Amino acid sequence: MKTFNVPIIYRSPLITAIKNSRKKQDRMKKDFTPTVLDFGPLRILLARHFGFCYGVENAIEIAFKTVEENPGKRIFLLSEMIHNPHVNNDLLAKGVQFIMDTAGRQLVPWENLTPDDIVIIPAFGTTLEIEAKLSSLGIAPLQYNTTCPFVERVWNKAEQIGQQSYTVIVHGKPGHEETRATFSHSRSNTPTVVVKDMAEAQLLATFITGASQAAEFYERFKGQYSEGFDVVKDLQRVGVVNQTTMLATETQGIADYIKNVIMDRYALTDENVAERFADTRDTLCYATNDNQSAVTGLLQEQADLAIVVGGYNSSNTSHLVELCEEKLPTYFIAADDQMISKDKIRHYDFHHKQELNSDVFLPEKDVVTVMMTSGASCPDALVEAVIRRLLSFYGLEQQIEQVIENYK
Secondary structure (H helix, E strand, C coil): CCCCCCCHHHCCHHHHHHHHHHHHHCCCCCCCCCEEEECCCEEEEECCCCCCCHHHHHHHHHHHHHHHHCCCCCEEECCCCCCCHHHHHHHHHCCCEECECCCCCECCCHHHCCCCCEEEECCCCCCHHHHHHHHHCCCCCCCCECCCHHHHHHHHHHHHHHCCCCEEEEECCCCCHHHHHHHHHHHCCCCEEEECCHHHHHHHHHHHHCCCCHHHHHHHCCCCECCCCCCCCCCCCEEEEECCCCCHHHHHHHHHHHHHHHHHHHCCCCCCHHHCEECCHHHCCHHHHHHHHHHHHHCCCCCCEEEEECCCCCHHHHHHHHHHHCCCCEEEECCHHHECCCCCEEEEECCCCEEEEECCCCCCCCCEEEEEEECCCCCHHHHHHHHHHHHHCCCCCCHHHHHHHHHC
């Protein structure tokens, strides 16, 4: 796989050494057991896969290279390039401006842009409507395009099955930049509807079977279906694609559920189900799969708590938190300085979208075991900083260098 020129500030000597060692031992990525860092009174179980994915490294390389190669020019990002505040703040510090926030609200009026300006498309991609808007302003929309190749693969699959007269069901968060982009690209080829979770998939199924009145669909899925959507005709042949950072198991569960509903509705078998249900399994992102599978492997071990590092608005990170929360106390943090002391931590409750301050953190016991992972947009340097911070509570910071040597 291609390697990228990512700024050294995001790299970690410790994490790089560990990842390189694991890669040599497990080139086929079949081993999802964690890396055990034993510091005596503190044991850290590090997930097999975590941190920057291919799409994120690609976006970072393009964005920073664009800034370096265009001194004096105004450079804009459509919105946050990735969902990590440290990376986005580094770009802002270099003079890059955001045109919109993550919800699509305008921060810089379109009329302020000129043909001489540079506009970078973020890793999530963008809508066809925004591409057309940039073109109307004399700006080549795809000249500085950091869209993740795996997101584009979803678009291609949606187009492919759309051309075969399947309606596309997108599993994603309706307000997320990637889902908005995928919805835009898909609806240009075929009727498209977005479902955010299994509950909405089950609701949609009632319109497939006719259990719910067609007229109700337009209210229940308001803002989530393409213009001219015919709920009776357009749900007879379908395929499911996803926002690449969703829970892979949930996407597969939704696809399997809709497939079974279609099979029952039209008395189909495995041999002829393709008449009405498209096979779209290859739209699941490898990094999403690997990181989530690594957490599943991590959770086979025993630990006192889990720490997940990443941006609060990162979808893929929140799903790692969800997985960990099912088994043990989990703290979602954006940086090491949120761990105030052994007893105090500031962390994020993404269910209620609020930061919490907890006076209970590391338990008082002879050996504390902490599970750790991070989102696909989180720099490895932040993970090392979190490890160093934890070690500082036990006076063990100096042991980091020896661990690096052990993995070389």
